Amino acid sequence: MTVTADDLDAALTTVADALGPAVGADWTVPAGLLDWDCRHTADHLGDTLLSYAAQLVARPADRYVRFMAAAERDATAAELLEFAATAGRILALVVRATSAHARAFHPSGTADPEGFVAMGCAELLLHGDDIARGLGMALDPPRPLCARVVARLFPDVAAGLADVDPWVALHWCTGRAELPDRARRGRWQWRGAPIGG
Template sequence: MTVTAEDLGFALACVDATIGPRTGADWTRPAGDLDWDCRQTAEHVGDVLLSYAAQLVSRPKDHYVRFLAKADEGATPEELLEFALTGVRLLQAAVSVSTPDVRAYHPTGFADPEGFAAMGCAELLLHGDDLARGLGTELDPPREVCARVVARLFPDEAEASDPWDGLRWCTGRLELPGRSRRAEWKWRGAPLV
């Protein structure tokens, strides 16, 4: 089960369709259960996905490329969503042009393009869900993408009946029948083989 640039596109389409109609809402409200508001959460998504793209392009061996991407202070909700989705599109492009043997630093392992694609999907979908809940709607991500992300980032975890629930459980966002909510978790950025 390989995570690809196409999966980033599916995740992007889901988040855009869910959050796009909510740009008229109050983005100073908390994003889900986070301490961040919706503005800060969208900015985080843009920053982390741009950082992942930079890792694949620059391929540092022991650090993140040294920059912090921030939206303009006066950015509207539409512009914040654009910023976040631009990060996804640039990561998608970087994954598309990277060969499978490319490796770059990530604290959870020297990651390949598939690892960065999976981490990007996870960041986008999980924080897209935070945004959706903060803006009074619900994210319904593609289950096939969630299943591939869980298989790639959490290879030792048992599958859940709903892959979206499985991804949220793996990242400490909910409890499942017979499994309490995780207080700590870590995904695997390094290749599985």
């Protein structure tokens, strides 16, 4: 199952549709169970997605491109959401313009464009959900998208989760949920490197 830039577009739409109506709320509340508030979580999304795009453009073999991106301190919630969405769109454009054979550093393994876009989808969906929960809302992403992300980033456990709702499975894979027959994962790492080499 391949994760594509179209999947990132779908993740962006899911997050924007869920959080857009809440831009008038107080985003200084904690984002779900995170130590961060909703503002910081949205800012993190923008920085992370731009970082993934930069990795694919510069293609360093052993480090991250040395920069930090951040929204301005007085950015509104709507502007923070715009920052995260813009970063996601930049990543999608870079993925579409990059050869599938390109590789760049990520701590979870030297990643290809599919790995970066899958990680981008996971970041968007999970942190979008953190923000939504902090604001008393819920995110409801497309299950086929979640299934593709789980299959790509967690190939070691994906087959054993075939009977689990893919959105719940993504939460379990990232240590955010328990399953009836599986304890919450205390330690986990997704796989950025291409499956099969």
